[in-house]
Amino acid sequence: MKFNWGTGLAIWLGLFIAFIMYFVIRISTEDKYDYDLVTEEYYQKEMVFQKEMDDEANSNTLENNISGEKIGAGWMLTFPENIDYSKIKGTVFLYRPSNKKLDFKLPLNLSSPNVLIPDQRLLAGRWNTIVQWSYEGEDYLYKEEIVY
Numbered sequence: 001m002k003f004n005w006g007t008g009l010a011i012w013l014g015l016f017i018a019f020i021m022y023f024v025i026r027i028s029t030e031d032k033y034d035y036d037l038v039t040e041e042y043y044q045k046e047m048v049f050q051k052e053m054d055d056e057a058n059s060n061t062l063e064n065n066i067s068g069e070k071i072g073a074g075w076m077l078t079f080p081e082n083i084d085y086s087k088i089k090g091t092v093f094l095y096r097p098s099n100k101k102l103d104f105k106l107p108l109n110l111s112s113p114n115v116l117i118p119d120q121r122l123l124a125g126r127w128n129t130i131v132q133w134s135y136e137g138e139d140y141l142y143k144e145e146i147v148y
Helices: 005-029 042-047 049-060
Strands: 067-071 074-078 089-095 104-107 114-118 126-135 138-147
Touching (some): 067 138, 074 126
Antiparallel strands (some): 074 114, 089 126
8 A cells, every 4th residue: 555645634634533533522421521501491581581680670779789798607698788687588599600510599588687608508619699589579689690
């Protein structure tokens, strides 16, 4: 068999295709490269998007909105001081864009204007915080991206 430029090109293309296939198979089978959608119910979530916008607009009309800060015991959410915290109902949802298995939801049962998300529940990295709450018949929404 004579080795010319055509044979070399065919060998090079075969090796290149094998190289690409190796990475495609590796990425599709290893768990550390497994990234899911942020939410499973994407289309249902889009249907209530206008309500979320309205609730977020309600939050922006408040004198003070919810604030969050990292403390030694975890992540502290503080509700506005001029609101009677005992009348607040809702949920705090934290999700991790890189791993849906770490997502969790906490009900709001306030005994003070502060909500502590324990340090044990939060791994280092990016988290999206969504607080859906209602006060005296009005719905509010607070969203914040945090790096813990």
